[in-house]
Amino acid sequence: MNDAHVRQLELGPMQNFVYVLGDPDSNEAAVIDPGWEVPRILDAAKQDGYRITSVFLTHHHFDHVNGVEELLRHVPQARVYAHADDVPYLSVPPAQL
Numbered sequence: 544m545n546d547a548h549v550r551q552l553e554l555g556p557m558q559n560f561v562y563v564l565g566d567p568d569s570n571e572a573a574v575i576d577p578g579w580e581v582p583r584i585l586d587a588a589k590q591d592g593y594r595i596t597s598v599f600l601t602h603h604h605f606d607h608v609n610g611v612e613e614l615l616r617h618v619p620q621a622r623v624y625a626h627a628d629d630v631p632y633l634s635v636p637p638a639q640l
Contacts, residue, residue: 548572550587555579557606565593573597577610584610585617594618600625603632611635 548565555578563584565572572593577584588595595618600608603625612634615621623635630640 548591548593550591552580552583552587554583555606555609559606563588563591563593563595564599565591570594571596573599574614575599576601576607577614578606578608579610581610581613581617584614595621597621598623600629600633602626603629608633615639 545567548567550563552561552563554561559576559578561577561579561584562575563572564575570593572588572595574584574595577598598611598614598621600623611623615635621639623639625633625640
């Protein structure tokens with residue numbers, strides 16, 4: 544088993560941190576808090592050799608979830624993981640939660 548891959552991106556007007564967390568054995572990755580600049584997130588994952596399969600949301604504030612819908616348009620197979628209390632504030636199809 545290889546160590547996990549972690550790439551930190553500072554994105555958007557609020558300079559939020561977005562993370563791409565990858566499994567080197569499967570080349571699958573999760574994006575954590577895709578609030579901004581989805582093309583840069585997608586490019587970073589691709590450059591590092593990962594395909595995005597999951598999205599983890601730490602909380603529903605706009606600067607952490609702004610990019611979820613756009614990200615899901617590019618990776619519609621991705622599953623979104625969020626706390627149950629945050630779900631009513633999200634615009635994510637129930638089948639993907």
